[in-house]
Amino acid sequence: MESEADVDPDLECLDRIAAGDTDAFTELVRRHESQLRGTVLGIVADREICEDVLQEVFLIAYRRLETFRREAPFGAWIYRVAVREALRARTRWRTKWRRWVSIDEIQHLGQDPSSAESESVTEAEDSVLPLLAKLSARERAAIVLHGVEEKTYDEIAEVLGCTSGTVGSLIHRGRAKLEELMRIHETDAASQALPEEG
Helix, strand or coil: CCCCHHCCCHHHHHHHHCCHHHHHHHHHHHHHHHHHHHHHHHHCCCHHHHHEEEEEEEEHHHHHHHHHCCCCCCHHHHHHHHHHHHHHHHHCCCCCCCCCHHHHHHHHCCCCCCCCHHHHHHHHHHHHHHHHHHHCCCHHHHHHHHHHCCHHHHHHHHCCCHHHHHHHHHHHHHHHHEEEEEEEEHHCCCCCCCEEEE
């Protein structure tokens, strides 16, 4: 007999939605919104675009719930939708970038913006986005899903529709680019800090 602990809350929500409970979809959105926001923001690198993409993702999810196959987790399904829509948005819009920071601050993208540290988190997000902006959309998606969401290569492969080997290549190549960009930035910053001769 299945215990309460074994019940998937997402599937329970889907059953309630199918029965006409509109509040259940709101609950489903609330359960996944925070993590999806970090992932989408890492890909599109713009807050307004991120919110637009999230609205589109949940609209698509609501319209296509009947296509969801219960053999796979709902979270993986909606992540695929979110990444796909974020990648599309990334090709449609051009964004503006501000300043450079350490690659380690990528981890801050996954934090809850409603926390007491929201201001510092916002600064970290704004400063890390220029680094990610230099990567291809798929490299960015792979790095955000792995570094922020802590998903495995297999999980990322399922979301991106590729092999785990390709995911490894995307992450390796993306990190190498980020490290090179940081070296260039540090060199430029050091040269600008030198006193003028004369």
